[in-house]
Amino acid sequence: MTGYVLTAAAESDLRGIVRYTRKQWGDAQVRRYIATLEQGIANLADGRGVFKEGWIERTDKIVR
Numbered sequence: 001m002t003g004y005v006l007t008a009a010a011e012s013d014l015r016g017i018v019r020y021t022r023k024q025w026g027d028a029q030v031r032r033y034i035a036t037l038e039q040g041i042a043n044l045a046d047g048r049g050v051f052k053e054g055w056i057e058r059t060d061k062i063v064r
Contacts (some may be wrong), residue, residue, distance in 0.1 A: 004045035 022030045
């Protein structure tokens with residue numbers, strides 16, 4: 001798995017998602033949602049999927 005570092009903006013957005021989800025649907029849904037989001041982020045870092053430039057900073061050297 002490729003490492004990744006979320007930008008401050010992405011971390012802030014995720015915190016907002018967690019707060020909203022917890023308020024609307026509770027802790028169990030937060031856990032399910034976060035697990036899904038974390039897997040999606042890991043997939044993006046590994047190059048599987050589409051991502052918005054500037055949200056995820058890869059920690060390895062990208063060779064083109």
